[in-house]
Amino acid sequence: MEVYLSRNHQTCLHLFPLSAGRFQDVFDQPNGPDGQPPHFVISRFVSSVEALDRNLKDVVIWDLSGLSQLNELVEAVERMSGRDLQIFSGALDLESISSPADALRIVKNLRQYELFPQIKADEDLGRFLVDTSPVTGKFSFPEEVKPYLDYAKIGAEQRNALGGVYTSDGFVKRRENAPMQEEASGIIALTLATAERWYYLSLPSSEEEIERAKRDLDVEDFAQAGITAVKFTTPQLNGLIPLDTITVEDANALALCLQEMREEDGGLMKFCAVLEAEQPNTFAEALNIAMDRDDYELIPEDMDEYGKQVLRRAGADDEIIDTIDGYMDFAQLGTDSLAEDGVRRTEFGLVRRLSKPFPPQEIGQTMM
Helix, strand or coil, X not given: CEEEEEECCEEEEEECCCCCCHHHHHHCCCCCCCXXXXXXXXXXXXXXXXXXXXXXXXXXXXXXXXXXXXXXXXXXXXXXXXXXXXXXXXXXXXXXXXXXXXXXXXXXXXXXXXXXXXXXXXXXXXXXXXXXXXHHCCCCCCHHHXXXXXXXXXHHHHHHHHCEEEECCEEEEECCCCCCCCCCCCCEEEEEECCCCEEEEEECCCHHHHHHHHHHHCCCCHHHCEEEEEEECCHHHCCCCCCCCCCHHHHHHHHHHHHHHHCCCCHHHHHXXXXXXXXXXXXXXXXXXXXXXXXXXXXXXXXHHHHHHHHHHCCCCHHHHHXXXXXXXXXXXXXXXXXXXXXXXXXXXXXXXXXXXXXXXXXXXHHC
């Protein structure tokens, strides 16, 4: 693929993908006359995917990591089938990408988009929606009124709601319930925006990735940009964490904690239970809870098992518990200990705080 890169007002043609040995050579040059480190501006893409040129023209490649992403993108595009290239082209315009990293996220999640070759205008979309209404149930018109329908208007009104764009190859849209960008590789996804630019940041991110986001947004501090969207790959967290006070730095710290929780047995479920019980008022408070999560534990719904846990905390070992089994009502001990231990029932299970029990709460017999 031909990619024209400009540096210091001079444009040079590069054939991608680059060999491994070419990366350092490209950047192994002194700083420019303005004192800035070597960097490139994408001047032009020559490929079968015209949308690459439309969306990546004038994007700055600051470092070897950015060049590597561009190289990976070209390699992925050259492996695509004809139909995937058509879907990819439409998805690029649909998502308004602004960096090779954005384009790569689309490549890795191409299954989240679909192509309708027969739909190339609002009227086509309107007819398709009406004709398929017996299956979808979205539109229902008597046969006698169909000759009078304004199909173009129906299509125009539904185009944005469906999340799609028209291309020369057809209508490309997001599949229902598909996220707009790749999230599987991250824990939290932020959409950052200024008046002129936007950036999709997948967290946790390295310091290098954080700095790249600032450069692409042309800001020195994230306070100069707004966080317009927040997505969690753990959907249960939606609604449990207040977002009005979120910062990029706190979000990255929380993402690191959530990444660790994924490796802990029941870690994410416990965190959700604690959030419901604690009801933090700010994002920072939710982060503090994540960092102090060892101060909480989920307890079993089985009161017989919880009664045995109470005895173990009091110093009884398994031999003693086995000895008195059959002579003691463990379930009653577990039930009677709920209030004293400050146990809270949540949608995600029973949880207690170790350092300072939750205030007593009426829990009821449903816990038995």
